[in-house]
Amino acid sequence: MSHRSWIVLFVAAVATIDLAAQGQPPAAPPPAYEQVVARTWSRLHDKILVMAKDTVFPDDKLGWKPHPDSRSVLEELRHVTIGLEMTSALLRGETFDFVAREKADAAKPKTRASVVSEMEAAIAVSYPLVEKSPKPLLIGWIDHQAEHYGKLVSNYRVVGIVPPISRKTASQ
Numbered sequence: 001m002s003h004r005s006w007i008v009l010f011v012a013a014v015a016t017i018d019l020a021a022q023g024q025p026p027a028a029p030p031p032a033y034e035q036v037v038a039r040t041w042s043r044l045h046d047k048i049l050v051m052a053k054d055t056v057f058p059d060d061k062l063g064w065k066p067h068p069d070s071r072s073v074l075e076e077l078r079h080v081t082i083g084l085e086m087t088s089a090l091l092r093g094e095t096f097d098f099v100a101r102e103k104a105d106a107a108k109p110k111t112r113a114s115v116v117s118e119m120e121a122a123i124a125v126s127y128p129l130v131e132k133s134p135k136p137l138l139i140g141w142i143d144h145q146a147e148h149y150g151k152l153v154s155n156y157r158v159v160g161i162v163p164p165i166s167r168k169t170a171s172q
Contacts (some may be wrong), residue, residue: 033134034134035134037130037134037138037139037142038127038130038131038134040142041126041127041130041134041138041141041142042127042130044142044145044146044149045080045084045123045126045127045145047149047164047165048077048080048119048145048148048149048152049116049119049120049123050164050165051077051149051152051156051163051164052077052112052115052116052119053112053116054164055112056161056164057073057156057159057161059111059112061073061159062074062110062112063110064155064159066154066155066158070151071151073152073155074110074112074115076148076151076152076155077115077119077152078105078115078118079148080119080145080148080149081115081118081119081122082098082101082102082105083141083144083145083148084119084122084123084125084126085101085122085125085126086098086101087126087129087130087138087141088122088125088126088129090137091129091130091132091133091135092129153165153166
């Protein structure tokens with residue numbers, strides 16, 4: 001094929017692409033930074049809440065610790081809840097006494113139901129505040145909460161259970 005034939009072929013291809021693109025609606029703009037922060041915040045905590053509710057992980061293992069110096073599964077879930085509460089307080093411009101809040105947890109029931117109830121309440125307060133004011137400080141909190149999610153995933157795997165996000169669905 002001659003050089004001229006290649007040029008004609010290239011121009012025809014570009015014209016075809018351009019004509020095809022003209023019939024398409026314009027691409028949606030990428031989400032704004034604030035939307036990404038709020039969406040990431042809720043998706044991460046939604047996954048942790050699913051784990052808190054997940055009865056495939058047995059209640060008798062909620063007190064299990066992978067190491068004596070680490071938190072139990074139940075303590076990890078409570079810690080995430082405290083993080084939600086702390087973040088909500090910061091977004092409202094309030095101070096938060098983390099140590100006092102952790103001490104208050106010592107007297108609470110150590111059950112899945114109590115953890116789920118508290119986490120759902122903290123989420124109900126947190127999500128609207130994050131959507132209203134997705135401040136840059138949330139990036140650090142997302143990172144921190146994601147570490148707890150990762151630890152929970154590891155805890156599932158160590159006791160021989162597939163985490164909810166990794167389970168095959170009926171359609172797979």
